[in-house]
Amino acid sequence: MSSKYKILIVDDEPLNIELLSVYLRDTYDILTAYNGKDALEKVQNESPDLILLDVMMPNMNGYDVCRTIRKEFKMDFTPIIMVTALTGKADHQKGIDVGADEFLKKPVGKFELDKKITSLLRIKKMHDDLLTEKNTAYHYLDYVGVLVVVLDLDYRILRINKKGIDLLGYSSEKLIDREWIESFVPISSVNDVRNHYDGLASGTIKPYRQHEFPVIINTGEERLFRWYDSPLLDNAGNTTAILISGEDITEIKKAEKQLKEYAVQLERSNDLKELFTDIMRHDLVNPLSLVKSFTELLSEMESDDYKKELLENINEATGKLISMVDDAAHLAKLESVDDINFVKINIYSIMADVVNGFMNQVHDKNIGLKIQAEKECYAVANPMIERVFVNLLSNSIKYSPQGSTVIIDIVDMVDKWKISFIDQGDGIPDASKASVFERFKRLHKVDIRGTGIGLAIVKRIIDLHKGHVAVDDNPEGKGSIFWLTLKKDI
Template identity: 70%
Template sequence: MTPSKCKILIVDDEPLNVELLSVYLGDNYDIVTSYNGKDALVKVKEECPDLILLDVMMPEMDGYDVCRVIRNDFKMDFIPIIMVTALTDKADHQRGIEAGADEFLKKPVGRFELEKKIDSLLRIKKQHDTLLTEKNKAYYYLDYVGVLVAVLDLDFKVTTINRKGSDLLGYSPDKIVGKEWIESFISHDSVNDIRAHYDGLISGEVEPYEYSEVPIILSTGEERLLRCYDSPLMDNSGKNMGILISGEDITEMRKAEKQLKEYASQLERSNDLKDLFTDVMRHDLLNPAGLIQSFVDLLIETETDESKKHILNNINKATDKLISMIDGAAHLAKLESVDEISFVRVDLNSIISDIVKGFEYQTMEKDMEIIVKMDEGCFTLANPMIERVFVNLLSNSIKYSPNGSTITIDVMDIGNKWKLSFIDQGDGIPNESKASVFERFMRLHKENIRGTGIGLAIVKRIMDLHMEIIDVDDNPEGKGSIFWLTLKKAN
């Protein structure tokens, strides 16, 4: 297929000038001609040329006026305009620049100079058109993503909101952009808490929440519950520009959870209910969450604007946490439907070594050290799912320990069993919370909504299936906790 030629509009009241320029350019471009300013404006609208060669001195409407209408009234900022003129005074050139001309050529026009200027301007226009296409594509995909995405400036006014967000709130985007987010859309009872949180994000005193649940008010006056991930936006120099909000309406989910709990209490953890819950988690929630992540990954690959890429990376992190939470809940539901497991001979040296290697990136990010104290030849009788216990315990130790601290994995011989301890230097766990830390959906540090309360419940269920002990103590050597468990030795 032959690529289409660029289209050039030649405007001059002298037919000979038009004919000469047409001869120069006719082999390489599609030529449209006009012999006065008013007709030229009609041709601009009808033909949408890629470039305009515009004479200055024309009767009734001169080139300056034509150029000014194209730029100001037609809002066509990126059609290159070359003014062709016999005028050489600097003031005339200044008038052309103010009217919106991109280049000037002196009559009589030389063919070589003409072709070079046209080639240069069309190359720039092509780059602009490509960027504009990619930008529009990015906004299209962002609108397609099924979560609210909004950007607030430092005064918490909305500067950008996607289609999902405006549809959820019940306003057109122009009725949202420019509004103060907290006063306009947050439930009155939560205004002070949300404002304090945003102030902390801007000042750096508050770490970004993994998730926060925010009641919002729709155009109808209805209150809905939004699960938000809030993140400060930085420019290339590290200066704070505002706040990114990505949120999902979980009102119906919360209602469903309440109904589910009531139903579960009546059926006393029926196996049928567990199967239904697992199916809902895996299919009705995990699939759309994976779709969101796929679209965001595509946007990150194609986005060239660093500030927008930063926004997309934050959305990607939030989606990744959502997928992890859904997968964990589904896995827990599946485990609770299991009554018996098989056992095989497991090499603790090998499995712990592989797990520690898998966390090298996280420990490097936090400047942490993992020390493993274990003799050679440590074998246990366990189900392969025991690996998830070690992964969850080490992940928690890294997550809740400060930068620069040390985590110790200690494997002790206590007769016919091994005692495995994961020792961290974090904030520790209050005595009143130790008994409930392994319960489902139990979260500590609720002021920062850290974690989902599922990981340790999975650990406890796996250890129950092994008929072994899992518990937590204070670290006697200072701050922190010791999560420890027992496993049978293998001959």
């Protein structure tokens, strides 16, 4: 395929065509026509890059050919040079009126011909390049995910991308040249939108300033858009059009509203949760404590063994109920906390105090209890870690058989401490290990009654410490090892 420009030479004199062809054939591809009708067929079928057009031809003169090319064929940017023996001003003006770009006087000289053709083809190339860039830009605009519209200074639609057509729900033919504000902006927003566009056109409003207003689509529904607009300027800096681009945020705004409503409900729910926690801790524990105190007093005064046994059962049940309420309230508080403060603590010292608090239970079950650790094991922790030690040691003692041994092992793991509570109880099935730290999960339902909350409290406190907690089988026979990690104070 030839890369040369195509030039159409139109003249009813074959010798004139032959002369111009000799001048040009080494540089250009040459097309020829000997009358106006033939010339118009060549223009339609061959799309020449430039036309050398004789004026005086029979049946259809050069003026008529030029007028048809410009008006009917809509070929505004194909250069047309009229080659004529007519030199009057009226003849030249007539040629300009029908769309001619240049004039050459017969007989044509080669130098002048080359100069005119080169100049006009250079201008045509610049136009073609700009048109290509424009078409490429419009092509890309069709595939962006936002509505893009070009408005003239009367705010009529000059161009709209495919996304915009889809969002508005109209065909391209029904959108082009429609007045944007009157057609698509709700009455309540018309003044604000018009003032915004006027400000963009005059330069009093900065481009790309975000704003929001709704648009009415073909169904009559209002859709809210977030807009980023800018003026389009010519080489002299004058505004020639306005480019508006909008993103449909209707669903986003609905979601934001629902999220805000949910946040309010959640805050109210948290307030109710705090209220319920306070009620449990004060309004329930206080009367239960009174019941326990009076039961203990009656038990001391009672001499009948049967009645004394009943009072002791009441006292034990009340104590467990107080413990359950306290655990539930404590867990509720922990679940509303995201951050805690840390201090330097000696794990061994705290553990020794915890062990002393269980010595009566240890003696009652004839259980051996050992701490395997250095006397100084410093960690970074919150004082609430003591409750973790209390819960895990309580479980180890509770689920250990008479005469067995419970071991507390504290091991240095370079950057952290691993603290293990080792018992010789029944152990925990593998299928239950993953859920044992969930609240209200209590695996031993026979003989021993528990609240099912203690291990959930342990898990929550260790999570707040960014540590780990888990349970393994005791490799020294039956039983379990509940272990946790705490960051060392280095």
